[in-house]
Structure formats: structure tokens, C-alpha cells
Amino acid sequence: MAKEAKTNALRMLDKLKIDYAYHTYICEEFVDGASVADKLGQPRAQTFKTIVTASKGGKNYVFVLPVDRELDLKKCARAAGEKSLEPVHVKDINALTGYIRGGVSPIGMKKPFPTFIDASARDHERIFVSGGRLGLQIELSPDSLVKACSGEFAEITFDV
Numbered sequence: 001m002a003k004e005a006k007t008n009a010l011r012m013l014d015k016l017k018i019d020y021a022y023h024t025y026i027c028e029e030f031v032d033g034a035s036v037a038d039k040l041g042q043p044r045a046q047t048f049k050t051i052v053t054a055s056k057g058g059k060n061y062v063f064v065l066p067v068d069r070e071l072d073l074k075k076c077a078r079a080a081g082e083k084s085l086e087p088v089h090v091k092d093i094n095a096l097t098g099y100i101r102g103g104v105s106p107i108g109m110k111k112p113f114p115t116f117i118d119a120s121a122r123d124h125e126r127i128f129v130s131g132g133r134l135g136l137q138i139e140l141s142p143d144s145l146v147k148a149c150s151g152e153f154a155e156i157t158f159d160v
Contacts, residue, residue, distance in 0.1 A: 008098060022131055025137070027134040037067055048118070048121065052087070061076070064121070064145070066157070069158065072158045080114060103136070112150060115149045122142055
């Protein structure tokens with residue numbers, strides 16, 4: 001495999017000595033997570049997207065969920081100990097996280113935020129998350145993701 005230009009996410013995993021693999025794909029502009037999963041032949045239930053939210057008081061929280069599911073903002077607020085949360089506007093993502101839309105990794109953001117990973121991640125030996133830029137996915141165990149982003153598992157999606 002050719003040497004990959006390191007993103008903050010990859011550098012963080014290396015620093016923490018966490019086992020991971022990465023997968024690249026051709027991508028010039030934002031595509032949704034389901035399309036990424038399909039392009040790489042990854043199961044959608046094992047491919048996770050990252051959504052950054054804000055409370056009325058301005059605190060930010062990160063939620064990581066399967067690309068084929070949607071956030072239940074009431075469950076998210078409960079997990080975060082807030083009354084309510086709203087997704088951060090796309091135009092604010094880069095300044096807040098250091099990443100761009102479609103390349104937001106829960107690992108290695110500019111500043112650490114409380115991070116919640118959908119409990120369904122525990123159903124899989126390995127999951128996929130953005131590697132910190134368009135065209136890069138990281139494959140790792142759910143427990144490794146928790147370690148890398150100081151996250152915790154929570155019920156954060158709508159019941160299917």
C-alpha cells in the first residue's frame with residue numbers, strides 16, 4: 001500500500017498505538033456516507049458518519065452513527081445531559097473541527113468534544129469512520145474508536 005498523507009486522525013491513532021487500517025477512494029467533492037460505503041463495498045451498518053451538534057449554551061458534542069440511520073436529537077441531548085441539541089451548520093464545521101464536510105473524523109479534531117458512538121457499533125468487530133479528509137476511511141474496532149476519541153457508547157439513533 002502506498003504511503004498515505006497523514007491526517008490528524010491518522011496521527012492520533014499512531015500516537016496512541018491503536019491498530020487500524022485505512023481505505024482510500026476517489027472523491028472530488030462531498031458524497032453521503034451511504035455512497036461511500038457502497039463505493040468501498042463496506043456494509044452500511046458498519047460504516048459510521050460523524051455529526052457535530054451544539055447546545056443552546058454553545059457547548060459542542062460529537063455523535064457517531066451508522067450511515068443508514070438518523071440521529072434522535074432527544075436521545076442525544078439526554079446522553080449529553082442537555083435539554084436540546086441542534087446540528088452545527090455546515091459552514092461552521094471546518095472552523096470548529098479542522099475538517100471539512102464529508103471528511104469529519106471523530107478522531108483528532110482541533111479540540112476534543114464529548115463524543116458519543118451509537119451503541120450498535122458494539123455489534124461489529126470492526127467499523128469504518130472518516131479518516132479526516134474526503135476519500136479516506138479508517139477501519140478499527142469500536143473499542144479502539146472509544147479510546148481514540150475518549151468517547152462512550154450511547155443509544156443515539158431512532159429505533160428501526
